[in-house]
Each structure stands twice: as structure tokens, then as C-alpha cells.
Amino acid sequence: MDAHAAHADHHEIEIPYTVHSRPDTGLYNGKLGIWLFLASEVMLFGALFSTLILLRTGAPVWPEGSKILNVPLATLNTFNLIASSVTVVLAWANLRLGNLKKGKFYLAVTLFCGFVFMGIKAVEYGSKFSHGLLPSTHNFYATYYVMTGLHGLHVVGGMVVFAYLLMTANKWYATKPDQFTNRVEVTGLYWHFVDLVWIFLFPILYLL
Amino acid sequence: MTATHHDHSEGNPDQHAGGPPVEPFSEEAHPTHHHDHDPAHDNSPEAVRKEVRKYITVFVMLMILTLVTVGISYIELPTWQAIALGLLVATIKGSLVAAFFMHLLSERKLIYAVLVLTVFFFGMMLWGPWHQRSNAEKVWPGYDLNASQPAPKTPTEPQSGSGH
Numbered sequence: 001m002d003a004h005a006a007h008a009d010h011h012e013i014e015i016p017y018t019v020h021s022r023p024d025t026g027l028y029n030g031k032l033g034i035w036l037f038l039a040s041e042v043m044l045f046g047a048l049f050s051t052l053i054l055l056r057t058g059a060p061v062w063p064e065g066s067k068i069l070n071v072p073l074a075t076l077n078t079f080n081l082i083a084s085s086v087t088v089v090l091a092w093a094n095l096r097l098g099n100l101k102k103g104k105f106y107l108a109v110t111l112f113c114g115f116v117f118m119g120i121k122a123v124e125y126g127s128k129f130s131h132g133l134l135p136s137t138h139n140f141y142a143t144y145y146v147m148t149g150l151h152g153l154h155v156v157g158g159m160v161v162f163a164y165l166l167m168t169a170n171k172w173y174a175t176k177p178d179q180f181t182n183r184v185e186v187t188g189l190y191w192h193f194v195d196l197v198w199i200f201l202f203p204i205l206y207l208l
Numbered sequence: 209m210t211a212t213h214h215d216h217s218e219g220n221p222d223q224h225a226g227g228p229p230v231e232p233f234s235e236e237a238h239p240t241h242h243h244d245h246d247p248a249h250d251n252s253p254e255a256v257r258k259e260v261r262k263y264i265t266v267f268v269m270l271m272i273l274t275l276v277t278v279g280i281s282y283i284e285l286p287t288w289q290a291i292a293l294g295l296l297v298a299t300i301k302g303s304l305v306a307a308f309f310m311h312l313l314s315e316r317k318l319i320y321a322v323l324v325l326t327v328f329f330f331g332m333m334l335w336g337p338w339h340q341r342s343n344a345e346k347v348w349p350g351y352d353l354n355a356s357q358p359a360p361k362t363p364t365e366p367q368s369g370s371g372h
Contacts, residue, residue: 026316035319039326046330054337066281078274085309086267093260096251192309199301202274203294207281 019178034186038193041154045197048147052204055139063140065206068133070124074206077120078198084113085195088188095181100173107166107184110191114159121152144205151201154194161187266308273301 017029025032056062065071091106128134128141135145165184172180250256277297285293307313312323 025318027318032318035322039322042326042330043333046333050333050337053334054341057337057341071278071281075274075278079271082267082270082274085305086263089263089309090260093256093263096249097253097256189310192305195309196302196305199305200295200298203277203281203298207277208287208291208294 019176019182028182030182030186031189034189038189041193045147045150048143048150049200049204052143052147055143059139063138065140065144065204065208068140069144069206070127071206073120073124074202077117078202080113080116080120081195081198084110084117085188085192087113088184088191092181092184092188095173095177095184098177100169100177103173103184104166104169107162107169111159111162111166114155114162117155118152118159121148147201147205151194151197154197158187158191158194161190262308266304270301270304273297273304277301 015029019028021028087106087109091103091110094100094102094106125145133141135142165180165187169180172183277294280290280293280297283290312319
């Protein structure tokens with residue numbers, strides 16, 4: 001009991017299995033947690049893909065994305081997002097090697113890619129808005145805005161976490177390097193999922 | 209896994225020696241000499257560098273496949289073939305991301321179990337609208353996908369045994 005009280009003095013709460021694997025799951029809790037979250041995300045985006053199939057197969061005519069959306073900009077954004085997936089794994093790899101400086105550098109590059117993605121998206125949205133092409137214009141635009149909009153919100157969410165990781169990196173890495181490394185891994189898993197969604201959104205909305 | 213369990217396993221990895229037997233999810237679930245975070249990852253510099261090389265290779269492949277996707281869209285294919293081909297390339301790209309970046313190639317069974325369920329229900333969700341479109345002809349003879357007024361006024365009697 002005394003040991004517990006003394007422990008509570010400098011660490012308020014000790015969350016179990018942030019670093020070590022639970023014997024029954026073989027995973028640290030954060031990783032199982034993020035995968036369960038991603039499973040629910042698959043269903044969220046899945047519902048939208050399902051809606052798109054329903055609307056598209058039911059429509060007498062459906063516009064070709066490549067004729068009305070900006071394919072070069074979206075291609076550039078695809079490269080950008082894939083590159084940011086690589087920089088996250090590079091950040092994680094460097095943290096595992098004990099190289100905080102390089103780890104932070106790659107985290108910063110990833111965050112920068114997030115800004116580039118949202119910037120390009122803003123240009124695309126802006127040009128559509130300025131032509132009066134709104135979600136209410138046609139079901140094509142409705143699905144386009146909802147799906148890319150929800151995806152964009154996920155990008156912003158990831159950027160907030162990367163900013164937080166960057167701001168707290170020194171403190172966490174000095175005291176709990178393994179826990180910080182796992183946080184980067186788990187955030188990376190989320191970020192790859194966001195990348196994966198885009199890999200499907202890009203051809204479905206822009207090209208097919 | 210008793211109530212008195214503490215996660216202070218730095219020095220005593222064999223923390224369950226006195227407790228009831230624990231049924232691990234896989235044989236390697238007991239971290240014996242790894243005291244690192246996840247036994248699935250080897251943190252030795254050689255292993256990490258090998259992984260990094262793999263990531264770069266996957267990165268290059270993803271870039272090439274993105275160009276392929278865009279290239280395909282310029283070929284004048286019938287709509288359904290174009291969609292099938294586009295989705296095939298996207299699936300290959302997605303698999304690369306999941307297998308290597310999300311390191312699903314070497315992951316715990318529990319995560320595979322979660323994903324099998326997810327893939328099943330995701331598939332059901334996509335199959336639903338697809339299926340009802342393709343079956344529309346059975347419910348409404350004369351149903352024309354390309355007509356601007358798809359549904360005739362009077363649906364025919366449903367066939368015996370079908371739900372609606």
C-alpha cells in the first residue's frame with residue numbers, strides 16, 4: 001500500500017500494458033485498441049461506399065469523374081499521402097533505433113504532408129464552389145463532398161495527433177521511450193488507414 | 209491474470225509463475241527474454257534497416273501503381289471493365305499498405321480475427337446494394353437500369369419464400 005502511495009506521487013495513474021504485451025492478447029493495449037477503432041472506421045467508410053454503389057447503379061446517368069474533377073491535383077495528392085505514410089514508418093523505425101532527432105524530423109515531414117494535402121483539397125473545393133458546384137447540385141457531388149470531406153477530417157485528426165506527438169516528443173522520449181515509440185506506431189497505423197481509404201477514393205471518385 | 213497483477217515486468221518476465229496457468233493466444237505470447245514492447249518487432253539495427261529498405265521498395269511500387277491507375281483511366285474501356293481494373297489496382301495498392309506499412313504480414317492472431325469479422329461485414333455492406341440491383345429484374349419484370357423511371361407502378365407478386 002505504501003509503495004503504491006509513493007508511486008502515485010510522481011505518476012498519477014499507471015496505465016497497464018502500454019509497452020509490454022498482455023499475455024492473453026500478445027499485444028500492447030494501444031495496438032489492439034487502434035485496430036478495433038480502425039475496424040469501426042472500415043464500417044463507417046464502408047457505409048458510404050455502399051451508398052455510392054446504390055446511388056450510382058440506380059442513376060440513369062453518372063458523370064465521369066475524370067471529366068469534371070481535377071485529376072492532376074488529385075494524383076499529386078495521392079503521391080503526397082503515400083509519401084507521408086512512408087515518413088511515418090521511417091519516424092517509427094528511427095525511434096526504435098533510438099534516434100529521436102531523425103524520428104522527430106520524419107514526424108514533422110508527415111505533418112507537413114498533411115498540410116499540403118489539405119491545401120490541395122482546399123484549392124479543389126474552392127474551384128468547385130466558385131463554379132456553383134455544391135453537394136446539392138447532383139448525387140455525384142453529394143458523394144464526392146461527403147466522402148472526401150470525411151476523409152479530409154481524418155487527415156486533420158491525424159495532423160492534430162502528429163502535432164501533439166511532436167510537441168511532447170522530448171518529454172516522453174526522455175522518460176518513456178518505448179511508450180512514445182508505440183504511440184508513434186499506433187498513430188502510424190491510423191495514418192496508413194487514412195492513406196488506404198484515399199487509395200480507393202481516388203480512382204472511384206476521380207477516375208472511374 | 210489475477211487482480212493483484214502489476215505491470216512491473218522489467219526484472220521478472222516470468223511473472224505468472226505463482227498464478228493460475230494462463231492460456232496464451234499464441235505460443236510466443238510469453239515475453240521471455242524480449243523485454244521490448246512488442247515481440248513481433250526486432251529492434252536490432254540490422255533488422256530495422258532491412259525493414260526500411262522494404263518500406264522504400266513498397267513506396268516505389270505504390271508510386272508506379274498510382275501512375276498505372278491514372279494511365280488506365282485514359283484508355284477507353286467499357287465502364288464496367290474500367291471499374292474492375294481500377295479497383296483491382298487499388299486493391300493491390302491497399303494490400304501493399306496493409307501488409308507492409310501496417311505490418312499485417314506479421315501480426316497477432318487476435319488482430320487477424322478482428323479483421324476477418326470486419327472484412328465479412330464490410331463485404332456484406334457492399335454486396336447488399338449490388339445484390340438488390342441485380343435482382344431487381346426478378347421483382348419488377350421490365351426493370352430497366354437505364355430508364356429514367358426505373359420502377360413500374362405495380363410490383364409483381366414476390367416468388368414463394370422470398371422475403372419481400
